[in-house]
Amino acid sequence: GEEVAQTPKHLVRGEGQKAKLYCAPIKGHSYVFWYQQVLKNEFKFLISFQNENVFDETGMPKERFSAKCLPNSPCSLEIQATKLEDSAVYFCASSQSTNTEAFFGQGTRLTVV
Amino acid sequence: EDQVTQSPEALRLQEGESSSLNCSYTVSGLRGLFWYRQDPGKGPEFLFTLYSAGEEKEKERLKATLTKKESFLHITAPKPEDSATYLCVPNAGNNRKLIWGLGTSLAVNP
Numbered sequence: 001g002e003e004v005a006q007t008p009k010h011l012v013r014g015e016g017q018k019a020k021l022y023c024a025p026i027k028g029h030s031y032v033f034w035y036q037q038v039l040k041n042e043f044k045f046l047i048s049f050q051n052e053n054v055f056d057e058t059g060m061p062k063e064r065f066s067a068k069c070l071p072n073s074p075c076s077l078e079i080q081a082t083k084l085e086d087s088a089v090y091f092c093a094s095s096q097s098t099n100t101e102a103f104f105g106q107g108t109r110l111t112v113v
Numbered sequence: 114e115d116q117v118t119q120s121p122e123a124l125r126l127q128e129g130e131s132s133s134l135n136c137s138y139t140v141s142g143l144r145g146l147f148w149y150r151q152d153p154g155k156g157p158e159f160l161f162t163l164y165s166a167g168e169e170k171e172k173e174r175l176k177a178t179l180t181k182k183e184s185f186l187h188i189t190a191p192k193p194e195d196s197a198t199y200l201c202v203p204n205a206g207n208n209r210k211l212i213w214g215l216g217t218s219l220a221v222n223p
Contacts, residue, residue: 004156031209043213056209091156098209099144099164104156 002026006092006105007074013082013112021108023072024027025094031055032075033095033102034067046090049075082112115140115205117214125220127151129190134217136201145204148177150197151216157200160186185203191221 005024015021025032034046045059049069060067064082069075079086089109093102114196117138126132138146145164151159161170163179170177174195176187198216205212 040215042215043211045211048209071128093156099204101147101159101162102211103159104149 004092004094004103004105004106005074006090008108009106010111013110015084015112016081019079019082019086019110019112021077021090021092021110023076023092023105024074025092026103029096029103030092031095031102032069033093033108035091035093036076036088037091037107043091046077051076052106079110082110084112086110087112115210115212116201117201117203117212119199119214119217121203122215122218123218123220125222126188126191128192128221128223130187131187131191133188134186134199134201134219136186136214137182138184138201138212139182139202140203140212142206143203144206144209146179147202147204147211148176148184148186149200149202151200152197160199188219191219193221193223195219196221 007022032049032050036044037087047057047060047067048055052069064080067077089107091104091107093104120135124223145162147162148160151157155220161177166181168179170178198218200216
């Protein structure tokens, strides 16, 4: 598609429940990025993919967070056993290369109650 | 340490009142600098990419410039629809490490 599509827009989970977020990158883009925006304008990098391979996972809290980008499927970000501090907006972005601009989706707002 | 500082944090302008937003950065191995605008409840919208000092890009009322340590976003005769948060994002290193600041929140009054 011509834009990054994220689903769902909103997700509410009880503490300890699992949350799964999806992202369809722009067709032809090789790189996919996940960010967490907790406070006003602070973007925290989580993980990036080059096609289906992990490119950089230095931002991922490994205990409960996992992500995949499989061929012919939307990318996904999964949080096992959610905690209150996981409440945030999660953005997915895609780009053609590491030097070019990334285009962002509209985000998934996760609320953990 | 790679970092970016945007100023001012917040700016309120009257419609038609031109101004500039500043982005100061310290980045090793800069591989481009991106400007985005973000509206409340939305994802960042791409505006410009600048790759080298001296480069300028323009789009409607916006013009972005780049030096070795700063980037400016000039807004000429702004309109209320230009109200948004503007984010300056340097791209550092080979592994595409984006350095995020806190942005400048711009409000343009009619």
